[in-house]
Amino acid sequence: MSFSFAPQTSDANALSVEAMFAQILGAVQKSQAEIAELRQECADLKQANASLERQIREGLHNGNGTNGRVHATSGFTTPVPGSPQLRAKSPFLSPHHVPSSLAVPPAFHVPSPLGDNVLTPFQWSSRDIPGFYVVIPAGGAGTRLWPLSREGHPKFLLDLTLKGRSLIQATWDRLLPLTSPSRTTVVAGPSHIRSIREQLPDILCENLFCEPGPKDSMAAIGLAAAILQKRDPNAIIGSFAADHMISGDDAFLSAVAEAVEVAKKDYLVTIGIAPSHPSTAFGYIRLGDKLGMKEAPNARLVSSFKEKPDARTAAAYIGTGNYRWNAGMFVTKASVLLDLLSDYKPDLCDGLRKIGEIWDDEPQRQAVLAEVWPELEKIPIDNAVAEPAAVEGKVAVVPATFGWDDVGDFSSLAELLPAESNQPRVLGDGGLVLTEQVAGGIVVPGSGRLITCLGVDDLVIVDMPDTLLVTTRARSQEVKRLVKKCRDAGWKTLL
Numbered sequence: 426m427s428f429s430f431a432p433q434t435s436d437a438n439a440l441s442v443e444a445m446f447a448q449i450l451g452a453v454q455k456s457q458a459e460i461a462e463l464r465q466e467c468a469d470l471k472q473a474n475a476s477l478e479r480q481i482r483e484g485l486h487n488g489n490g491t492n493g494r495v496h497a498t499s500g501f502t503t504p505v506p507g508s509p510q511l512r513a514k515s516p517f518l519s520p521h522h523v524p525s526s527l528a529v530p531p532a533f534h535v536p537s538p539l540g541d542n543v544l545t546p547f548q549w550s551s552r553d554i555p556g557f558y559v560v561i562p563a564g565g566a567g568t569r570l571w572p573l574s575r576e577g578h579p580k581f582l583l584d585l586t587l588k589g590r591s592l593i594q595a596t597w598d599r600l601l602p603l604t605s606p607s608r609t610t611v612v613a614g615p616s617h618i619r620s621i622r623e624q625l626p627d628i629l630c631e632n633l634f635c636e637p638g639p640k641d642s643m644a645a646i647g648l649a650a651a652i653l654q655k656r657d658p659n660a661i662i663g664s665f666a667a668d669h670m671i672s673g674d675d676a677f678l679s680a681v682a683e684a685v686e687v688a689k690k691d692y693l694v695t696i697g698i699a700p701s702h703p704s705t706a707f708g709y710i711r712l713g714d715k716l717g718m719k720e721a722p723n724a725r726l727v728s729s730f731k732e733k734p735d736a737r738t739a740a741a742y743i744g745t746g747n748y749r750w751n752a753g754m755f756v757t758k759a760s761v762l763l764d765l766l767s768d769y770k771p772d773l774c775d776g777l778r779k780i781g782e783i784w785d786d787e788p789q790r791q792a793v794l795a796e797v798w799p800e801l802e803k804i805p806i807d808n809a810v811a812e813p814a815a816v817e818g819k820v821a822v823v824p825a826t827f828g829w830d831d832v833g834d835f836s837s838l839a840e841l842l843p844a845e846s847n848q849p850r851v852l853g854d855g856g857l858v859l860t861e862q863v864a865g866g867i868v869v870p871g872s873g874r875l876i877t878c879l880g881v882d883d884l885v886i887v888d889m890p891d892t893l894l895v896t897t898r899a900r901s902q903e904v905k906r907l908v909k910k911c912r913d914a915g916w917k918t919l920l
Contacts, residue, residue, distance in 0.1 A: 516573065516583045516852055516869075552602045552678060554685055558660050558759075559600045560649040563593055563613040563621060563667035564639055567920070568905040569833055572892040573852075573869055576920055577616050581668035582624065585838060587852065592832070593667040594624050599674055600665060603681060610653070611667070612636055612645045631785065637798045642753070643773065643809040644801050647766055651781025654759035661688050663756040664806075666831070670841060673827035680825035684756035686720040692821040693765060693814055694756040695727065697749025698829045703739035706833055706902065708732055708751035708807070710822055727820040730812050749822065752829050755806065765810045765819065773802045773809070834901040835885045839867035849878070866898060892919050 565579035574580040581593040610632040646664045653660045684694040697710045713726035742748040766774040776797045783789040814820045842850035849866035851858050857870035865883040872890045887894040
């Protein structure tokens with residue numbers, strides 16, 4: 426009997442050995458395939474890097490002999506976005522960009538040459554819209570994210586995602602496929618001009634419009650419209666704030682392109698953001714009838730604009746499905762905007778037209794600005810033009826699906842940052858933050874000191890070299906009240 430079982434045992438062992446070798450062979454083949462894939466990815470990255478370096482060299486070469494000004498560049502001389510794998514240790518892009526009062530010792534992030542959006546100009550090179558001019562209003566008092574942001578260094582100059590690009594640089598990158606540096610303009614105050622030049626080296630000197638003082642969005646956008654209409658009577662302009670965050674660039678570019686088509690029909694066009702929750706921090710747009718335009722199938726009339734609602738009203742808006750967030754994006758002919766402004770605010774329009782007529786004559790510019798600008802009315806574009814024009818059926822909206830946030834307080838900023846489960850978000854060097862039994866909240870370790878938290882949830886802690894802010898996420902929209910108190914108490918140097 427013992428001999429009768431021997432062949433069966435041998436056969437079983439043989440099958441077991443064959444299965445083992447089959448598994449080993451399969452693992453080896455899989456490893457070889459993965460190695461080949463990695464080699465191909467490395468080759469692609471090397472090719473992309475070589476192409477980028479070639480473009481940069483050509484851009485720099487083409488800039489020689491132009492007295493330091495580079496005309497109509499491709500955008501490649503602007504620093505590329507940083508790789509998301511290389512998280513920054515500070516929201517300030519370089520030591521030079523840090524306000525002197527906030528100078529801190531930690532090392533600063535150097536963007537990777539292989540950024541996550543490095544090839545964006547190639548991807549959408551065919552999306553250029555002739556005659557379309559971008560206007561980027563870059564203002565702000567630095568109150569909503571104080572003490573991280575300040576009057577002289579507002580949030581649009583900060584890298585709030587720690588990817589090596591500030592908000593204004595991300596705005597530039599996002600819009601460049603639709604236009605060019607020669608048709609991209611920025612409106613800013615005197616104290617921000619130098620920083621903007623440093624962060625946007627491709628911007629042309631004549632396209633950086635310096636407003637003498639803050640007069641709200643109507644004066645800023647109207648100034649750009651008056652200047653651009655003088656240069657190009659058929660100009661279509663699109664105004665996009667410098668300090669907003671957007672996800673889904675493809676959907677964003679499609680919405681803007683559709684808005685341009687509607688603007689060609691002499692509408693003032695806004696872009697409506699699909700609300701993700703009943704927010705009380707944003708204004709709303711009520712959708713009207715469809716326009717039925719073949720070139721813009723999603724476009725509708727604006728029935729009305731609604732101011733920031735209370736929580737119950739916001740929930741009711743969301744429930745109807747007929748409301749969109751008002752992101753303050755406007756696309757229109759420069760001439761149409763000024764004509765509407767002439768109807769509703771004639772004195773403001775006359776002043777801006779007078780400035781626009783002589784803007785490119787620098788000797789006259791300063792004299793006319795000194796005479797006219799102080800007398801201009803300070804008013805948002807929504808109140809000045811959009812709301813009254815909507816009543817007359819002159820405003821359209823393109824409902825959009827991309828993600829959007831105006832980063833209006835530390836609570837919204839926290840939502841944009843990565844975090845471990847039941848841990849606070851950290852904007853900066855995570856090695857400077859130690860927690861135990863802490864959930865939610867956001868910590869900004871800006872002083873270089875170690876921050877420790879025990880048993881506290883949903884706090885906002887902003888530790889800068891000269892100031893410490895502690896509040897809760899629920900009260901973060903009220904930070905500007907503290908800024909006012911600081912001003913009243915004589916702490917103006919910290920603002």
